[in-house]
Amino acid sequence: MTSANPVTTTIQRKETYAQKRARAIAAAASVFAERGYHGATTKDIADRLGIRQGSLYYYFKSKEEALEEVCILALRDYVHAMEQITSSSLSFGEKIFHIVHSHLSSYRDDNEALKVHNDQRLYLPEERRERIKKDGSRYRVMLEDLFHQEVLNGTMPADTDCQFAAQSVIGLCNAWGALIIRDPLLDVEDLTQKCSTMVLNGFHHQHP
């Protein structure tokens, strides 16, 4: 055997293509989130990367491909977190809490990819949209199943509409997510607590 492969043993002094491309996707996410897909220009993205407009095409075949990549990125971590939570041994209430927390946190910490997925994905042509749709549906179905399980357990009314419940949780989180991005003062921990409580028990209204 010859000496160990320098690629894996040498300290990396230069970013790989994949790493630089990942930064390009993040830059695209940021710009798309701020100005929308059509409102953003390839120059905006290039500027954020410190390269020229034309150079961007070394990483993307088209602006459209950049949007698709942003959407794929957004869903990857998002779905992964959901898988971790639903397969854990937490109680139902705790799972909901973690799901909401993970969802809201991603708006604060991550990049703006999730917002771009929510707001701009419909501007993708059919074919590209289909490709990312699967992951989005998977997320919704996992949440749906979580509710469904709870109905079978008897800890939720038998007539609960689990599709409605799942979609509502997602919608609520996305609505607050949009606000979280725009208002740095919003406290994710506090919102997580309030959203989970609301989902499970509403605002506790008592008939007078």
Place this chain on the structure above:
Amino acid sequence: MTSANPVTTTIQRKETYAQKRARAIAAAASVFAERGYHGATTKDIADRLGIRQGSLYYYFKSKEEALEEVCILALRDYVHAMEQITSSSLSFGEKIFHIVHSHLSSYRDDNEALKVHNDQRLYLPEERRERIKKDGSRYRVMLEDLFHQEVLNGTMPADTDCQFAAQSVIGLCNAWGALIIRDPLLDVEDLTQKCSTMVLNGFHHQHP
């Protein structure tokens, strides 16, 4: 007195400028809803009206003005409906029901102006955005006050965060609204029932 004003007594054989402009705003709303503000062209709007691109400028000084008008239109009816409901003698639960119903219905019936307001208003420059912001806030505050009143009545926990509650109801309705527009099969009456119940009592989860 001379003969009665023909404008008011004669059967209208021709649309007034205001009416035609209103149709232009509706066309803009429709196109903006479908393609987004930046993705829509003035030609798209003109096509939907059956006029030429240049002729559109008889009704708008700019594309930007068209977007502002769409947002103003969206909020006018929206705020008006809220005023009617909150000032009525309905019970709290009924009011929430009507508010949700009015909100969701507007996505089904009206034009797509409300969706445009939600998704595209941030692309307006500061000054124009400020002008429409007031109406949006008014809606939220009215809803907030409704919750606040209920806390004072003692039919809701004293520590209820009314701002959170109001924003959540709006967010939930907007999330479902976006789905309603895309899926004609969704039943607004059914969704209204489920959304109101969820807001008031959550999904009735019982600790096992």
Place this chain on the structure above:
DNA sequence: GCGGCATTCTATAAATCAATAGAAATTCAG
């Protein structure tokens, strides 16, 4: 029918933008 006003059209200016081709620069192994 005529004069004036309202409405729409044609044609075009000016700016912007995505995408490409090929040259330059950088990096790196031998």
Place this chain on the structure above:
DNA sequence: CTGAATTTCTATTGATTTATAGAATGCCGC
């Protein structure tokens, strides 16, 4: 150092788009 591969740059093309100016058309009262 040298040559090849990678990465970035320059320069440009072609298409699109907003907005304007001025001409043409339609409409209405008289």
